[in-house]
Structure formats: structure tokens, C-alpha cells
Amino acid sequence: MFDMTPEDLMRYLDGELSPEERRRVEVAVETSTELSRELALYRAMKEDFQGLSFSPTRPGDTWSRVNRRLTRPVGWALLIVGTAVWALYGGYVYTTTPGVLVEKLATGAVVIGVLLLLASVIWEQYQAWLADPYRDVHR
Amino acid sequence: MQPEVEQELIRKCKAGDARFYEPLVRAYEPAGMRVAMGMMGNPDDARDALQEAFVKVYENLARFDLARPFRPWFFQILRNQCRDMLRSRAARFRVETLDERVELRVADPEKGPERHRQRHAARELLWMALERVSDEHREILVLKELEGLRYGEIARILGIPEGTVASRLYHARRALKTVLEEQGTHYP
Numbered sequence: 001m002f003d004m005t006p007e008d009l010m011r012y013l014d015g016e017l018s019p020e021e022r023r024r025v026e027v028a029v030e031t032s033t034e035l036s037r038e039l040a041l042y043r044a045m046k047e048d049f050q051g052l053s054f055s056p057t058r059p060g061d062t063w064s065r066v067n068r069r070l071t072r073p074v075g076w077a078l079l080i081v082g083t084a085v086w087a088l089y090g091g092y093v094y095t096t097t098p099g100v101l102v103e104k105l106a107t108g109a110v111v112i113g114v115l116l117l118l119a120s121v122i123w124e125q126y127q128a129w130l131a132d133p134y135r136d137v138h139r
Numbered sequence: 140m141q142p143e144v145e146q147e148l149i150r151k152c153k154a155g156d157a158r159f160y161e162p163l164v165r166a167y168e169p170a171g172m173r174v175a176m177g178m179m180g181n182p183d184d185a186r187d188a189l190q191e192a193f194v195k196v197y198e199n200l201a202r203f204d205l206a207r208p209f210r211p212w213f214f215q216i217l218r219n220q221c222r223d224m225l226r227s228r229a230a231r232f233r234v235e236t237l238d239e240r241v242e243l244r245v246a247d248p249e250k251g252p253e254r255h256r257q258r259h260a261a262r263e264l265l266w267m268a269l270e271r272v273s274d275e276h277r278e279i280l281v282l283k284e285l286e287g288l289r290y291g292e293i294a295r296i297l298g299i300p301e302g303t304v305a306s307r308l309y310h311a312r313r314a315l316k317t318v319l320e321e322q323g324t325h326y327p
Contacts, residue, residue, distance in 0.1 A: 049265065066160075
């Protein structure tokens with residue numbers, strides 16, 4: 001007598017048994033109403049799951065999002081390096097070029113003012129994000 | 140996609156050329172979306188998880204052993220991503236009822252509209268019941284029933300012995316059956 005386990009029933013259902021094992025399970029199922037009912041239920045579930053299909057809303061959308069993520073670090077690195085080089089070079093030219101003191105002070109004040117305003121806006125946005133109780137709520 | 144083509148694309152990506160990653164993303168997008176949708180329960184979270192998984196796959200390609208199959212490795216990363224998102228972002232498994240974003244294949248026309256309506260209702264019940272089983276049960280059901288993976292592949296993805304797959308599937312299906320019964324629904 002073949003002593004069938006629930007795992008054998010799963011392997012049978014999922015086509016993971018050898019022909020010999022399949023035959024033994026089929027005999028066991030034929031002789032048990034309970035087993036055949038259980039098998040019918042799991043088969044119906046399987047069929048219904050297979051009837052579900054999901055598709056992304058726009059084909060290729062995933063790639064464009066992934067591509068943006070992959071190329072973004074390179075963009076940031078180039079931007080930071082380029083900005084640093086320009087800042088150092090600009091600072092060097094600014095300090096070594098002879099000129100009127102008033103012009104230098106005015107230019108320096110404009111640059112520092114713009115940087116301070118930018119830093120202040122970024123800081124405000126960061127604080128607002130931290131305080132937002134809905135930031136973990138998804139679309 | 141043929142395995143040789145896939146291997147060649149991966150080799151090129153490992154060499155740092157991201158252009159060759161696009162065919163891989165496009166090839167795995169539908170299957171990845173099915174699994175992510177099954178695990179996350181709604182299209183928005185599923186898309187986020189899938190995108191993050193693809194980025195992680197690319198970032199880790201250097202460590203990928205070309206002698207191993209790519210598919211289970213990809214699904215392993217996707218599954219971990221879904222789990223992380225469900226845990227850390229507290230993005231609870233939010234099931235959306237079957238709508239235009241969850242498509243149902245056309246039923247056999249010979250079986251008639253009544254049969255089609257019944258199956259549609261049954262699928263909706265099943266989809267809602269999937270929300271209420273544990274993460275462990277849901278993920279194995281998604282990999283087997285939605286993606287149709289073999290036991291060997293599921294074992295590699297979940298990091299469990301192949302012999303455990305049948306047993307976990309049995310408990311997962313039983314759990315789903317119990318939820319359906321608790322809902323007071325007659326299934327199938």
C-alpha cells in the first residue's frame with residue numbers, strides 16, 4: 001500500500017513526479033474521495049491563478065526609470081567634480097587678478113549671498129520633509 | 140531569450156556597458172511585474188520594487204557567477220527587495236480589486252459567459268485571499284502559481300532545500316483555503 005504524503009500530492013499537482021510516482025498517486029487519489037476533493041480544489045486555485053496576468057501600464061517604462069537611476073550617479077559625479085574645478089579656478093583667478101577692491105567685494109557678496117539663499121532653501125525643504133507626517137504614505 | 144544571448148548580454152554588462160542591460164530588463168519586466176504585483180499587491184509598489192531590483196541586479200552583476208542561471212538570481216533579488224519594502228517602508232500589502240490594471244485572460248468562449256463570470260468572481264476571491272496569508276506563504280504561492288517556477292528554482296530563490304518546497308507549498312495552499320473558508324465564500 002502506497003503511503004501518500006501531502007508533499008506527494010503537491011508534487012503531483014505541480015508535475016514534479018516521475019511517471020511511476022504519478023501512477024501511484026493517481027491510484028491513491030482514485031480510491032479516496034477526500035483526496036480527490038482536495039486535489040480538485042488545488043487544481044481550481046492553480047487554474048485561477050494562471051488566469052491572472054499583470055502588465056506594466058506603459059511598455060518600456062521600467063527601462064527608462066532604471067536607466068535614469070543607473071546614469072544619475074555618473075551625472076552627479078561629473079557635476080560635483082566640474083563645479084569644484086570651476087570654483088577653485090574662479091577663486092584663484094579672483095584672488096590673483098589685480099582689480100578694484102570695491103568690485104571684488106561686490107562680486108564676493110553676490111556669490112556668498114546666492115550660496116546662503118540656496119543653502120537656506122535646501123535646509124527648509126529638508127526640515128519640511130522631516131516634519132511631514134504623510135511622507136511614508138504611498139500614492 | 141536564449142541562454143547564450145542572455146549570457147553574452149550579462150558579460151557585456153559586467154564589462155560596464157549599461158546599453159546591453161536594456162534587453163535584459165525588457166525580457167524580465169513582465170515576469171518581474173507578475174511576481175512584484177503578487178507580493179506587493181498593487182501596481183505602484185510593484186513598479187517601485189521592480190525598478191529597485193533591476194538597479195540592484197545591475198550594481199551586483201560584477202559578483203554574478205556566469206556559470207549559474209540568471210533567472211533564479213534575479214527573482215531572489217526581487218523577492219528580497221519586495222520583502223525589504225514591505226518591512227521597512229511599512230508599505231502594507233495593499234490589494235487592489237481586480238480592475239483594468241489586473242487583466243484577466245479571455246475565457247474559453249465555448250464555455251459561455253456564465254462560466255466566465257464565475258471564474259472572474261473566483262479569481263477576485265483568490266486575489267483578495269492572497270492578502271491575508273503570511274509573507275512566507277504568499278511568496279511561495281506567487282513564485283509557483285503566478286510565475287510557474289520549478290521546485291528547484293524556487294528552492295534557490297528562497298534559499299531552502301528542494302524537499303522543503305513541496306511542504307511549504309502544501310501549507311501555503313492550506314492557508315489560502317482556510318482564508319477562503321473564513322471569508323465564508325464558496326470556492327471553487
